[in-house]
Amino acid sequence: MKKLLFFLILIFAAGSVHAQDKDAKDTVVTGTTKSITLPDIKTPLKDGAGKEYVEGNCNICHSTDYINMQPKLPRAKWSATVKKMVKTFGCPVNEAEMKAIEDYLAANYGTGS
Amino acid sequence: MDKWLTRRFFLKTVGVFTATAAIGSWPANIFADEKKLVRFPEKTDLILLTSRPPQLETPLHYFKELLTPNEALFVRWHLANIPTSVDLSQWRLNIGGNTDRELHMSMDDLKKLDKVSYTAVIQCSGNGRSFFEPSIPGGQWENGAMGNVTWTGARLKDILNAAGIKAGSVDVAFNGLDSAPLPTLADFVKSLPVDKAVEDDIIVAYEMNGAPLTMLNGFPARLIVPGWYATYWMKALTDIKVLTQTFEEFWMKPAYRIPDNACGCVEPGTAPKKTVPINRMTTxxxxxxxxxxxxxxxxxxxxxxxxxxxxxxxxxxxxxxxxxxxxxxxxxxxxxxxxxxxxxxxxxxxxxxxxxxxxxxxxxxxxxxxxxxxxxxxxxxxxxxxxxxxxxxxx
CATH class of the missing domain: 2.60.40.650 (Immunoglobulin-like)
Structure with missing residues (x-):
């Protein structure tokens, strides 16, 4: 039991040192250069048909928390958004994938209308 | 009985998000109350809107202070490739286009110009967007896409005059270090009419609240257009180009436009007949x-x-x-x-x-x-x- 406790304390101690390290090192100034390291933040999407097309394509340009953030939108709005991403911004997907992405968004982040 | 109550309370308060995330049918405002705080470099805990590119909102309580601390100021980038490393010995502010000469100013050159300092509100065009009915897609900001900061820098007018604006100039375009992950996605470039650009109070700022800019707020220098929405306040500024025609690329047209009428408004849910670039902030x-x-x-x-x-x-x-x-x-x-x-x-x-x-x-x-x-x-x-x-x- 004592051994286990010691082991646990060791893990926590190592963990906290690691966290401090990370905080200190996300901004580094070397000579005339300033550099930052961006955190890797993942916000999961709902499971549903077509999710792989959303994750695979939308992530090319932006994190998918862009989707979680939106208010619930009617299908027409999601359709217009997908069209804008593909036709205006050039997301490289075909018509079938566009449809799968739109269906996923309307089903999981839609108003049902 | 006590135990049962405790368990019930626990389920009501803690379990609600786990349970509803699975069902997914609770009113939207329940989720609106659940804000995720994240910490980015040189920043304190801010409300996450999106992580790549970062859009981070300032918690309301910071506005108890007259000046918004640098670490608490909101963050908003448009394109995923944002600058994460800048070497000041290499960085230049390039001025050209319809000018007498081209300039490539270093930070030292910029700091040799007359130094101007004032306090100005910086506010995203979409601040408060989440309050609109019917709701509008886009950054779902509450009131935290704003802040009050003392900016210090050189007058844009002095920089433009050093290059010499030639006759026939119409617009001045501004570009920064950020870029798009796809060549088909328009680079984030903004413009001002030349008459606006030479106003006394527009500066290229290299300090916020007396310190160098944070990387996420536009290190090493950004444009400050006081009184106007922050979409014009180009971060990590590198290029200023004087143009002989109206600049109408994506981020000026069709993006960032408002209805061309006195209220900047239309009947909810309808489209305006004519639009103009967004400009001065409302009260x-x-x-x-x-x-x-x-x-x-x-x-x-x-x-x-x-x-x-x-x-x-x-x-x-x-x-x-x-x-x-x-x-x-x-x-x-x-x-x-x-x-x-x-x-x-x-x-x-x-x-x-x-x-x-x-x-x-x-x-x-x-x-x-x-x-x-x-x-x-x-x-x-x-x-x-x-x-x-x-x-x-x-x-």
């Missing part, structure tokens, strides 16, 4: 304390406090109502840091009886511009300045 006030849903005690004094600002005309007065708009009291205004700064306002209130109260605040600027009781709607969710209503419970 608004934000209630900072008490917060929505606060519990207060009858006969105890409470300080109703907030901030008010307008697009470069200062604030003449702020009136506060604690009875849902039936009667109004003139608020006391705090220190005046100039026409581009926000002003803090205060109203001492002693609620006499228990009950629900509706607190409202309405600002008017020095040229009579004020705030509407009903929201003015536009398809992109810009210019939000409806008079706020905060409900508090007095016990």
């Amino acid at each position: 608004r006030s934000v209630i900072v304390t008490p917060t929505q849903g606060s519990g207060l005690k009858a006969k105890n004094p409470v300080e109703v406090m907030g901030v008010a600002f307008s697009g470069g005309y200062g604030i003449k007065d702020v009136v506060v109502s604690v009875d849902g708009g039936k009667t109004w009291n003139t608020a006391r205004l705090g220190r005046d840091l100039g026409k581009y700064s926000w002003v803090q306002w205060f109203h001492s209130w002693r609620p006499e009886k228990p009950g629900k109260y509706t607190v409202m605040a309405k600002a008017t600027n020095s040229i009579g511009e004020s705030q509407p009781f009903d929201s003015l709607w536009n398809p992109s969710g810009y210019l939000w300045n409806k008079i706020e209503k905060i409900e508090v419970n007095v016990i």
